[in-house]
Amino acid sequence: MASAGADEAAAAAVAAQPRAAISHVIFDMDGLLLDTEGFYTEVQEKILARYGKVFDWSLKAKMMGKKAAESARIFVDECGLDGLLTPEQFLEERESMLQALFPSCTKLPGVLRLIHHLHANGIPMAVATGSHKRHFALKTQNHQVMFSLMHHVVMGDDPEVKAGKPSPDIFLAAMRRFEGNVEPSKCLVFEDAPSGVAAAKNAGMSAVMVPDPRLDVSYHKGADQVLCSLLDFKPIEWGLPPFNE
């Protein structure tokens, strides 16, 4: 067993050489802060079952994190539903089911601890979500306090977000809305989706991925760090103030 002295020396070494000198943090929302991805999966499984098809995780990997219209197009194309269902009909069909589910969503493990810690230490935070305004309101109605700690939120239907993730648009818009002149290399993005990690990297930022365990590990590549849960995040590795526990 390592001695207390050895532990302290190891912590000092990590603090002396962080992976990056992060000053600003940007969170994805669905599947990262809020446990909403399961709702999408459930509803999409139901719709696909009507056509005698099974919704799987390789399709999920392509859809998650995208703007609604983009993921609807992927759903129709990948499932071979052209001529049977349009992307617009798909969105309409899933809408009432999703609306009923969203308000009951819960926070994912470690979210509150990390956000309160960063806020207490004066680290500016933002949210960058592919979700549009109407869904954002339904998902966050029971999590207002947490979102009030964010400097700002950028949503998928924001005029500055021309293309959804993996385009860097949303993360660059989130970066520009912080006060001062913030460099991408100082921004750390937390994401659950492959397209979100790619968007962060395309923006020149660092990306910590917290994927669903059902997502194949081949989708982890590109992330600077992959964690099972936000509870495993060590701020000190990124030049951020350490937890005091």
Ligand SMILES: O=P(O)(O)OC[C@@H](O)CO
């Ligand atoms: O960007 P996020 O917050 O994951 O939201 C995307 C979404 O609407 C569901 O995949």
Ligand SMILES: [Mg+2]
């Ligand atoms: Mg997400």
